[in-house]
Amino acid sequence: MNWAAISWLVLMIVFLIVEAACPFxxxxxxxxxxxxxxxxxxxxxxxxxLQTTLFVVVSGGLLALLWPWVRKYLKPQLTSTNVDAxxxxxxxxxxAIDNVEAQGQVKLGGMExxxxxxxxxxxxxxxxIRVDRVEGVKVFVTPxxxxxxx
Numbered sequence: 001m002n003w004a005a006i007s008w009l010v011l012m013i014v015f016l017i018v019e020a021a022c023p024f025x026x027x028x029x030x031x032x033x034x035x036x037x038x039x040x041x042x043x044x045x046x047x048x049x050l051q052t053t054l055f056v057v058v059s060g061g062l063l064a065l066l067w068p069w070v071r072k073y074l075k076p077q078l079t080s081t082n083v084d085a086x087x088x089x090x091x092x093x094x095x096a097i098d099n100v101e102a103q104g105q106v107k108l109g110g111m112e113x114x115x116x117x118x119x120x121x122x123x124x125x126x127x128x129i130r131v132d133r134v135e136g137v138k139v140f141v142t143p144x145x146x147x148x149x150x
Contacts, residue, residue: 008039034059083134090130097123113139
């Protein structure tokens with residue numbers, strides 16, 4: 001009985017089980033292929049040092065060559081939404097903004113948004129504002145300075 005071949009077979013199965021437990025991450029598939037190469041080498045009667053070298057070379061080579069390509073396709077594609085376009089836009093206060101009273105609305109591009117002051121201070125109705133950030137359904141705004149308008 002070839003104990004080296006059985007060892008490589010067990011290792012390959014372990015690596016495949018680990019891979020199955022971590023779907024879409026390609027954690028150990030490289031080592032499973034390296035184990036397969038070493039298993040074939042062991043079945044042909046090669047010495048253990050050659051089997052181990054083949055395992056390291058095949059596993060490391062696959063990992064080094066294919067991982068950058070695989071990572072590019074596994075990376076989640078983030079889609080920006082129309083909320084991202086609101087940041088930096090200029091609008092007008094339609095209901096006075098008061099953070100203490102939790103009141104305030106602004107009109108941005110034809111849509112009404114609940115608004116809060118970024119600085120915490122009140123902003124009067126009719127003031128031109130710029131959106132600093134969006135948190136949920138609220139925009140945080142600061143008044144546009146006269147020098148910015150020119």
